[in-house]
Amino acid sequence: MSANFGELRPNHFHSGIDLKTQGRIGLPVYAMDDGYVSRVVVSPWGFGRAVYINHSSGLTTVYGHLDRFAPFIDEIVRRQQYEQEDFSIDCEFAEGEIPVAQGNIIGYSGNSGSSGGPHLHLDIRDTDTQDPMDPQEWLSPLITDDVAPEVRNLVFYTHEGVMGNTTRRMERKAVRASAGSYSIGESVPVWGDVSFGIEAYDRMTGTTNKYGVHQVDLYIDDSLFFRPISIVIRLTRLVILIALPKKE
Numbered sequence: 001m002s003a004n005f006g007e008l009r010p011n012h013f014h015s016g017i018d019l020k021t022q023g024r025i026g027l028p029v030y031a032m033d034d035g036y037v038s039r040v041v042v043s044p045w046g047f048g049r050a051v052y053i054n055h056s057s058g059l060t061t062v063y064g065h066l067d068r069f070a071p072f073i074d075e076i077v078r079r080q081q082y083e084q085e086d087f088s089i090d091c092e093f094a095e096g097e098i099p100v101a102q103g104n105i106i107g108y109s110g111n112s113g114s115s116g117g118p119h120l121h122l123d124i125r126d127t128d129t130q131d132p133m134d135p136q137e138w139l140s141p142l143i144t145d146d147v148a149p150e151v152r153n154l155v156f157y158t159h160e161g162v163m164g165n166t167t168r169r170m171e172r173k174a175v176r177a178s179a180g181s182y183s184i185g186e187s188v189p190v191w192g193d194v195s196f197g198i199e200a201y202d203r204m205t206g207t208t209n210k211y212g213v214h215q216v217d218l219y220i221d222d223s224l225f226f227r228p229i230s231i232v233i234r235l236t237r238l239v240i241l242i243a244l245p246k247k248e
Helices: 071-084 136-142
Strands: 017-020 028-030 035-042 049-054 059-069 089-092 105-109 119-126 150-163 169-173 175-178 181-183 190-201 216-220 223-226 238-242
Touching: 035 059, 035 071, 049 105, 059 071, 071 089, 190 216
Parallel strands: 216 238
Antiparallel strands: 017 119, 028 105, 035 049, 035 089, 049 059, 059 105, 059 119, 150 169, 150 190, 175 181, 216 223
16 A cells, blocks of 8 residues: 555545555556446546445445546446536446446556556445545455554644743654653643644555554543544554653
């Protein structure tokens, strides 16, 4: 993978995974399961050329940044483009109109839309709600990952308080103390309302890629203080421990 599920992007969370194609365009893309094409999108932005397939399991798979569609889909797309007199189209189809079987070629990998290089974007969604789910839940038998996330920096923010000798922003480098444990060295005295931010990445076996961390928990001493509520299926867990002085 070149990107994982839930990664933080400038204006959104990454809704699927990006699969490397070794810089190549034109690799065949196959339907993951029986179903029917429920939607086809052609756009200079976003997923570019994309195919949505609804499955009887209640899931929808989305294949984005395609270079071209398989002929049986391309024929329908071209007809819609001529009828609408527009390159960009977003068409929905009913069950039975464009059936597909598991293993059918539905298109070929590319670099269309808002893509920084050839790859395949894969979404798996709940058909009813279109909420995205982590494709790694289904692909985990094919993926080896025994590398823990790593923390780079811990950042303190405040608008109505003090941290050390500043009232704005303080950054401390996180130094690995032991396996799975990091420290910022000397403690930082704080007063007032203080917020925390981290720079952290996940890693994966056999690649130098940096991935997003799926979950961050904030503990004060041994008590869970904050846990984000998310639809992310969490396969990676990062724990931040903040130790506060105990009251006398």
